[in-house]
Amino acid sequence: GDSVTQMEGPVTLSEEAFLTINCTYTATGYPSLFWYVQYPGEGLQLLLKATKADDKGSNKGFEATYRKETTSFHLEKGSVQVSDSAVYFCALRGLTGGGNKLTFGTGTQLKVEL
Amino acid sequence: GAVVSQHPSWVICKSGTSVKIECRSLDFQATTMFWYRQFPKQSLMLMATSNEGSKATYEQGVEKDKFLINHASLTLSTLTVTSAHPEDSSFYICSARGAGVMGAQYFGPGTRLLVL
Numbered sequence: 001g002d003s004v005t006q007m008e009g010p011v012t013l014s015e016e017a018f019l020t021i022n023c024t025y026t027a028t029g030y031p032s033l034f035w036y037v038q039y040p041g042e043g044l045q046l047l048l049k050a051t052k053a054d055d056k057g058s059n060k061g062f063e064a065t066y067r068k069e070t071t072s073f074h075l076e077k078g079s080v081q082v083s084d085s086a087v088y089f090c091a092l093r094g095l096t097g098g099g100n101k102l103t104f105g106t107g108t109q110l111k112v113e114l
Numbered sequence: 115g116a117v118v119s120q121h122p123s124w125v126i127c128k129s130g131t132s133v134k135i136e137c138r139s140l141d142f143q144a145t146t147m148f149w150y151r152q153f154p155k156q157s158l159m160l161m162a163t164s165n166e167g168s169k170a171t172y173e174q175g176v177e178k179d180k181f182l183i184n185h186a187s188l189t190l191s192t193l194t195v196t197s198a199h200p201e202d203s204s205f206y207i208c209s210a211r212g213a214g215v216m217g218a219q220y221f222g223p224g225t226r227l228l229v230l
Contacts, residue, residue, distance in 0.1 A: 036221075043224065044207070089157075100146070106157045107155075
């Protein structure tokens, strides 16, 4: 079945540091890939997505490129801010369940300090 | 963006009682709603998918008689945990999607359930 593996946290960075959160997936066919962010006390919000190989999703300075050859969708940001502190979830929507189902990774907590 | 609310955000109950959690889409019609369960430091696990006016489709291993889902309108779905036990303590998250399989999916803030 479909699965998503992402790096364990917490990840602690200083403000303006470079961020990478690794995400790899297993799925049949060509899934759509997503990054969601959950700020404290709030629901998950879609951060960015990519629907086909070599697509790059981007939003709020975050980027992730759909790499089919390495089955990866790593999240990057060049300069993090304290306000980026949150839990980040990698997810895919594949063919399972008629394309109706999101499969999530375990989440990676990011803490950004001054 | 679209807003999904959940109520209550926190609930503590005694073992053997039933608990109802509401999920509402506030500014759009949710043709499909999803219920997830999340354990500490683990992924969101899909419990069931419901379409308005239809019976919910439960994931393998989820007891339909234990977790009753009702999706009676395009803006409201409820999850009732019947005869709750301590092992049902968890974080329950609902999600709603508008028309179309590829429509955007919006998440509620979650409900923390503690069964004593």
